[in-house]
Amino acid sequence: MYRSYVVVTALFSLAGVSCNSVEQKIYVELNNMVPCVRLLNATHQIGCQSSISGDVGVIHVLESEANLEWVLSTGPNPPYMVILESALFTRSIMMKLKNGTGRVAGAAVVVSKTNPAEGFSPHTKCPNENTGVYSESYDPTMAHCNVTVWNPLGNGLSYEEFDFPIFSLNDDNDTEAIRQCYLGYNLGVNGSTPEYPLCAMQLFSHMHAVTDTATCMRRNDINFSINPEMVCDPLGDYNVWGSTKPLNNTAKGHKEGESMVIAATRLDSRSFFWDVAPGAESAVSGFVTLLAAAHALHNVTQEAHPPRTILYTFFQGEAFDYIGSSRMVYEMDHKQFAIDLDNVHSVVEIGQVGLRSSSELWVHSDPVSRRNNSINAEVSSLIDTLKSAAMNLNVTMSVPSFSQPLPPSSFQRFLRARPIPGVVIADHQSAFSNRYYESIYDKAANLNLTYPANLTEDEQLEFVTETANALADLATVVARALYKQAGGADAQLINIKAEPKIVTQMLYGFLVRSNNTWFQALVPPEFKNFLSKLECHYYVGVSQTPSHARTPTRLVQYLLANLTGTTINITKENCHNSLIIKPSSLPQLYSYVWVQGVASPNSTERQGFCVRSSVRLSKAVSPAFDLLQEYSSKDYSTWTESRWKFIKARIFLVASHDLEMLTLGVGVGILLSSLLLTYIISSKADILFSSGREPANATY
């Protein structure tokens, strides 16, 4: 393999690439490429990496699967850097490339703007197969998705290990530069063998961590005593939770006399590439519905609080073996949370709900725990509650017709701890309706979110889409059912109604543009720079402190505070210090946040205000790390993300090996002749420079 290429600068002149500096003349840096990175669990490493000095290969734009022949055997100039249209980013092709190492230096996937019609999911067919409730010991007939394969389109690419770098190409200009370079240099005239110089690409994504989580955590510890250079970090962030009645969060463990209905959903998603996780259907549809339901319940729970308290939970890191829910259940089980499992009356979880056809939604429950009569009675009554709440709305709640286990869901982690009555609401009867599960394509378009042309940003923000209407109807059903489930009076149900406008604004903010006037008004001033003109991504990441919690986590926190909290008339200073200086502010019960607010009509100054709510963050780091330090745990997530020094991609021209040798030869020749010349000059120096030289022994 050739690792050292001679860069031919003089020959390099790409159309449209302006060359200001020498550096740019030699290399064209590609700035919008996203790598696939290495993740590790108890037993495996997955993902991609380059060698430490970056991998270089001659660019080959793959035209079809048959065209792989060139890369894997016939092409004369290996190794190749394979450029794939996203239609060719299939398991079959990637596994052949993986098998062809030595001739494959790396790959770059051109991300298409339109979603592949046939569907695409790089996730497994049976998500979180080993960490849900359906183990061999729970019920062997239901383990390993035996009854229903939830994600049949899953090709498992996200869980493969590649020992070459794979990047995604998201920028049309980058793609065009690569294509021009390829067309200009790498295609032989009339099918002949292409001649040097050739266009090559170099990808840097060297990963520090190897083998598995136990190995890298051990290395972290060793390194830490010498220098604080970590090699991997546990995946983790923060769960968001809040309740209809404030809970004393200082007093942990059982709350005497409290009975809680948990309304749960998940906050995160993932894809093959690092940090790209639009999660529209897999996460956003569910948590937007729960936020809207919480808002719909706000007034009525203030005025006529039902006998039971409703606890809203938004779990992070669920894509990686249920990090967030397993942590909260662990804390409830070990007196580390505001309530314990004895306080839990029932669980209502909102799964993927954005893609229902013909208004039908499905209520899933666990057939195993329902073998117990009292659990079965509770579950049946909860299902009836949902069905009757849906009656007068454009929603139908159906129950799968056969005995089917729960889809992948946070509720499974509660069932792992003990039998608790509960249901999971989803838009699919058996296999997912989502054809882009945990992929880069699960974005706004997957939820049919489109806006008429000609609308300004603010008009788009408020434009009520069909999807928003549908999710608002569902949020109303969920809110009414929760109120009923919490023991609330039927007479109040009519007052519970979710607002399509709030739903549409949330969909816009979470899936299209988080930097919108509404989100700007309800976040703290110090958070405003995290808002973006693009969509959010929902990869869990590796945050270790609340102030570094992921942007979506904090957005959901501030939204839940706005939608379920109250504004109080205190100064900014008091709002920040309410935890310290004023016992009457009840910091055990409430959290306070100072938000930007909006500018009054004839001013540019924002009118900030203080919001009091019961909303809090709680750690979503697997207990396998900070609590148990069992890095090979089979019960808890052990996923870690490797660290790396830098991620870089660039293209340039390379000369042939022969040319390289020739250049070397010429170089050596020049060196020798200059040495000779120097020798001659210095030996004849007396003659040549006789008048100009100082005597060697001159003193100063």
Ligand SMILES: *[C@@H]1O[C@H](CO)[C@@H](O)[C@H](O)[C@H]1NC(C)=O
């Ligand atoms: C990998 O390559 C070997 C020989 O090089 C071949 O026998 C095997 O079938 C290949 N496997 C795949 C999955 O292509």
Ligand SMILES: *[C@@H]1O[C@H](CO)[C@@H](O)[C@H](O)[C@H]1NC(C)=O
């Ligand atoms: C699923 O479970 C049934 C009943 O135990 C068993 O007969 C069948 O072989 C299992 N199927 C798979 C794919 O494991």
Ligand SMILES: *[C@@H]1O[C@H](CO)[C@@H](O)[C@H](O)[C@H]1NC(C)=O
């Ligand atoms: C680790 O991940 C690999 C790849 O997905 C999987 O096969 C394996 O079962 C996982 N190990 C554990 C202990 O979960």
Ligand SMILES: *[C@@H]1O[C@H](CO)[C@@H](O)[C@H](O)[C@H]1NC(C)=O
């Ligand atoms: C792509 O190039 C065009 C023309 O050079 C430029 O106007 C445009 O801003 C570039 N786009 C990006 C995303 O850099």
Ligand SMILES: *[C@@H]1O[C@H](CO)[C@@H](O)[C@H](O)[C@H]1NC(C)=O
């Ligand atoms: C909350 O719990 C703590 C610890 O048990 C207790 O000291 C405090 O008085 C409680 N606060 C309220 C408002 O109940």
Ligand SMILES: *[C@@H]1O[C@H](CO)[C@@H](O)[C@H](O)[C@H]1NC(C)=O
């Ligand atoms: C809550 O009550 C206030 C005042 O009664 C009213 O203005 C507001 O629209 C209500 N909100 C909801 C979501 O029903």
Ligand SMILES: *[C@@H]1O[C@H](CO)[C@@H](O)[C@H](O)[C@H]1NC(C)=O
């Ligand atoms: C999305 O739009 C397409 C085409 O307009 C339509 O066929 C499909 O039913 C829509 N899906 C949903 C969930 O509304």
Ligand SMILES: *[C@@H]1O[C@H](CO)[C@@H](O)[C@H](O)[C@H]1NC(C)=O
């Ligand atoms: C139900 O949907 C239909 C068509 O989508 C609409 O005409 C009707 O008004 C809706 N009904 C309710 C109660 O929202």
Ligand SMILES: *[C@@H]1O[C@H](CO)[C@@H](O)[C@H](O)[C@H]1NC(C)=O
């Ligand atoms: C957008 O607005 C302009 C002027 O207001 C109008 O000429 C044009 O037809 C509009 N386009 C669409 C798609 O509505």
Ligand SMILES: *[C@@H]1O[C@H](CO)[C@@H](O)[C@H](O)[C@H]1NC(C)=O
């Ligand atoms: C958000 O948008 C405003 C204009 O509405 C702009 O001034 C601000 O710089 C943007 N913030 C970020 C972080 O892009």
Ligand SMILES: *[C@@H]1O[C@H](CO)[C@@H](O)[C@H](O)[C@H]1NC(C)=O
């Ligand atoms: C929520 O935000 C809106 C501004 O969009 C504001 O008018 C309202 O007072 C806020 N409510 C709370 C409780 O913060």
Ligand SMILES: *[C@@H]1O[C@H](CO)[C@@H](O)[C@H](O)[C@H]1NC(C)=O
């Ligand atoms: C807030 O409090 C200040 C003084 O404490 C008072 O002057 C002001 O009118 C209050 N504002 C509102 C909206 O109640």
